[in-house]
Amino acid sequence: MDWEAIFATRSGRMRASEIRELLKLLEQPDIISFAGGIPDPALFPKEAFREAYASVLADGSAGAALQYSTSEGFPALRDWVMGQMTALGVACRPDNILITSGSQQALDYLGKLLLSPGDTALVTWPTYLGALQAFNAYEPRYDQLTPMHGNRTPAAYREAAEKAGGQVKFAYLTPDFANPTGETLDKAARERVLDLAEELDIVVIEDTAYQSLRYDGTAVPSMLALDVVRHGDIDATRTISCGSFSKTLSPGLRMGWICAAAPVIRKLVLMKQASDLHSPTINQMAMHHVAEHAFPDQVEKIRGAYRHRRDRMLAALGRHMPDGVSWTRPEGGMFIWVTLPERLDGAELLARAIETARIAFVPGRAFHADGTGANTIRLSFSLAGDEAIDQGIERLGKVIRESL
């Protein structure tokens, strides 16, 4: 069977992820890794999950936990999310919420719902790699958002999209502590994106994966909250907000949500029904239990731990980076974004860093839809201890200096 020939007609829908392959190579024990952007398993609320699974598997509820359930999601969990969203300025009802299998599934569904091949998606350079992977399956063209510096004119975006044979369909962004840069959009930048979206009459997809992980500074209203202020009611907004439990409670349960106007949720429910029926019942019930019993304490705990690691890494960078290297100072999240002198290439630096210094990070080019960003790298501080941060950043400084 000539599988390549079979796949050829559809291969545009998928591209290999060099980065994730790379991350696998880096799982060698003697390497100090700032590569993977994953939570520290030592901080997981294990006891709360133990209690939660024991509780949902007790006689009264085990039958329901192990049975099929509705595509919309477990009602009590939708209610919990609704409460969170309302507290963040997004008054909503259960029919504004869909439970998804992680926010990755939300991004896949939104690509499937909104993109035809050749359509344009507006993203920042760089942007979340998983979003590019999800959207790539639907063969879009990308154009660049620059929300902090003012974007291009609506006409410029529209004309470029039409010239490429499609329409601008949505703007995707992570307003808080973005992966990979760690940057946060101020209120003015968020309003500019909403202005642009209104003029283009397109959807805004807001990824709030890191929103709860603020270590200092003042919270900025979410894009959806600002959109609700503009239009008075969530059902009149154009912003689709994607949330996740992965960075707060557990990524291994693969659970997130979409909060949006009810017509959007109705459409996505049909999509979910056709694609996996529903997210696992037992996990939705267990996640609700943990959210009800442990969410505020857990968020407080991880904020403290990650704040400390961020501060330690920023201090180490200050001590060890040579002139000509700059980096972001994130108010939350898991990432610091390092810009190297123009002539350095992050991928080449990584090869040398693994070989000679036994340290790892992610080269920045993969996060750029246009293939630029060669002189950037992403450092994650979520997994490393004090000593690893101090030693690893010292070694990174040495490798950069030797490469100049």
Next chain:
Amino acid sequence: MDWEAIFATRSGRMRASEIRELLKLLEQPDIISFAGGIPDPALFPKEAFREAYASVLADGSAGAALQYSTSEGFPALRDWVMGQMTALGVACRPDNILITSGSQQALDYLGKLLLSPGDTALVTWPTYLGALQAFNAYEPRYDQLTPMHGNRTPAAYREAAEKAGGQVKFAYLTPDFANPTGETLDKAARERVLDLAEELDIVVIEDTAYQSLRYDGTAVPSMLALDVVRHGDIDATRTISCGSFSKTLSPGLRMGWICAAAPVIRKLVLMKQASDLHSPTINQMAMHHVAEHAFPDQVEKIRGAYRHRRDRMLAALGRHMPDGVSWTRPEGGMFIWVTLPERLDGAELLARAIETARIAFVPGRAFHADGTGANTIRLSFSLAGDEAIDQGIERLGKVIRESL
């Protein structure tokens, strides 16, 4: 925001499921329902799942259970599936197995991988409704397989597909105790489908969701096993086998697998990575625990229970159906397929049955890709007790008689 206008360009990818909406309406307590094709929660191996979740959340493994994991699936679970497949005549390696979020996700991925709009998928009339829902998202045309009576010629299928502007891409079928008919394909019929697939050089998608639920008769080798016999090695086959834990251990965990040639699995792993990263780690570990400890006993238990219900329903049909009504006598699974006199319409009968007899079933037309089958209905025996079966079938006979 004009959501309908936004959706219009993509709306071909989704169609509402009238059937599932119907099933919701039928959840009224005084109705005897033969509608939902779902396992009896009283038969779930609850104690085994309790032990499993307690075990995977113990100190040594809780961190891994709650953390991200690989898109391919939990290695020990892939090994377990590999062992099952090998025992069923499909010698394979771990890289022939992908863990999916139910076999519904497998069908969605295979539609995404193989279908371009206008391509042809070969299915039986009737076929599994969930498969049609999954494939519909990729806008195929359907053509009819008739494996028990010999299919049309390869040239006939090819010409019809080309005339419709696409190519024949795959044949989809459930060889054992199919949903909705309960019918099983004999070995000759399976070989005929493989012959046709070889002549058309297309993929065969085999849905084995009910394979373990055989109550009597002799097991027939799976399509994939027959394909391995033809070509000597799974990597030389064209059959993609989709399995599920939903009918044996639990549907609520949404867990199944795909077993196929390694190049197919590699492609699907990329697709899974982009669409939901991986199935929940904790559930894969727990399912492995239950599969290792309880699978044979559990299958034995549910076979006994469902065999009894099938026999009871067949006996009741024999007592209560008027002349001109015929039905299948399945050797396994959950369904009996009833063919009414031509002039009766299953959907109209259902409306009358709910109104006057407080019984429910699923009209057969929805399972037909071409919209035929009006005079058929699907009865599920998986959930009903003895008294409900006896009373419900008696009432069904009365409603049919009154409608003639």
